Amino acid sequence: MIMKYPALKPACNVRWTLAGFGLALVSLLLVFQLLPDGFNTKSFHISSPKDSEQSTLKNTEGSCKGSATIPNIVHFVHLVKPSPNPTFEFPFRQFIAIYSAWYYLQPETINIYTNVEEHLIEETIKRSTSPWTKAVSKLPKVKVSHHTPPDHTTSGEAIPKLPNQSDFVRTGILREFGGIYLDEDAYVLRDLAPLRRMGFQNVVGYQLNGQICPAVILSTPGNKLMEWYHALQHKAFNPNRWALHATDLLSTLAMDFQEPDDQVLVLPHNTFFPYYWRGNDLKPICQVHDKDLDAPDAVTNKGTQNLTEYSENFHLYGPEALESWKTDLRSSYVLHGWTSGIETEFNDQERDAMFRKFGGITPDFVLAQSSNFARAVYPAFKHALDNGVLDGIEYNQSQP
Numbered sequence: 001m002i003m004k005y006p007a008l009k010p011a012c013n014v015r016w017t018l019a020g021f022g023l024a025l026v027s028l029l030l031v032f033q034l035l036p037d038g039f040n041t042k043s044f045h046i047s048s049p050k051d052s053e054q055s056t057l058k059n060t061e062g063s064c065k066g067s068a069t070i071p072n073i074v075h076f077v078h079l080v081k082p083s084p085n086p087t088f089e090f091p092f093r094q095f096i097a098i099y100s101a102w103y104y105l106q107p108e109t110i111n112i113y114t115n116v117e118e119h120l121i122e123e124t125i126k127r128s129t130s131p132w133t134k135a136v137s138k139l140p141k142v143k144v145s146h147h148t149p150p151d152h153t154t155s156g157e158a159i160p161k162l163p164n165q166s167d168f169v170r171t172g173i174l175r176e177f178g179g180i181y182l183d184e185d186a187y188v189l190r191d192l193a194p195l196r197r198m199g200f201q202n203v204v205g206y207q208l209n210g211q212i213c214p215a216v217i218l219s220t221p222g223n224k225l226m227e228w229y230h231a232l233q234h235k236a237f238n239p240n241r242w243a244l245h246a247t248d249l250l251s252t253l254a255m256d257f258q259e260p261d262d263q264v265l266v267l268p269h270n271t272f273f274p275y276y277w278r279g280n281d282l283k284p285i286c287q288v289h290d291k292d293l294d295a296p297d298a299v300t301n302k303g304t305q306n307l308t309e310y311s312e313n314f315h316l317y318g319p320e321a322l323e324s325w326k327t328d329l330r331s332s333y334v335l336h337g338w339t340s341g342i343e344t345e346f347n348d349q350e351r352d353a354m355f356r357k358f359g360g361i362t363p364d365f366v367l368a369q370s371s372n373f374a375r376a377v378y379p380a381f382k383h384a385l386d387n388g389v390l391d392g393i394e395y396n397q398s399q400p
Ligand SMILES: *[C@@H]1O[C@H](CO)[C@@H](O)[C@H](O)[C@H]1NC(C)=O
Pocket: 038, 039, 040, 306, 307, 308, 309
């Protein structure tokens, strides 16, 4: 069956540098003051992703000293317990993560790297009993490939756990191919093209504790920071100290590489990591709310195309808007879900209180939109439903 997916709305084509952007904003404000009411910003040309993709291939316009464009290819890593009969079971939330990347980014390919041997991949996917594995395997542009993860560092230290091995796969594929690396619990919320085209070799984000989190990385192939990250990881790895080779190393390099000024852009935490893995910062992601606890959206002003229309129903929202359980995620590009935290930070009782009748991340949980997570990923899941992506796949609405 050939499925036709509608094209996305054109992404805003940002080719300005940050400085240029500030300048443009100031001049825009000045222009607005001089304009008569009813001036329509539609007269600014907003090009489609296609236009801009072509023109930025060899384009240096607007970028600082850098002319880098990060390729629009997505990488996930999915390592499974080695076995003669490996299983490849995607839960619902991983389908959502992969589909969101597919839907918002329209990437050239979505690569899923696994330790399952190449010749076993097809059969492993076929053998899966999970409807979500089937749904992922039917998506156009998804490519599952074998990648041998290292089980020792170059100095002979054992890397026994799959999540640790996966860290080394991440840098290996980014240095080789470049692109957009996403942890399997990183949910894209909008197109990343503007960030890919800012002229930086690497684009990363702070997490709430002020460190840089390696769960979302945009990168050009073969750049220096990534080469060094890949190499130094072996040196930094300490089996007894969590993530020295991952979070601590990336945080260190991203600061040390500020000097060559096109190497790395570090974005604020709301960009990719609006929440954090510790209890109080984690709960607001998946906490299910009652209808009677329903809060208004933080900000509801609509229509930035036409100043007259915008100003007619305009409300200013003060700090009270932040008291709503609904996080305003409109400035976020990715929602990292801290799934491992949801498993380790709460006991069964606390998790039950969080997910209530849904029990976990299920289609029903997302469709209810009674949590920040559900509200954020709903448009992508709705798109999948409306466009027949799940047609012919038997699944249960309450199956995680
Ligand atoms: C902006 O909206 C107003 C009110 O709907 C309309 O009268 C006006 O023509 C619009 N301006 C343009 C330039 O489209």
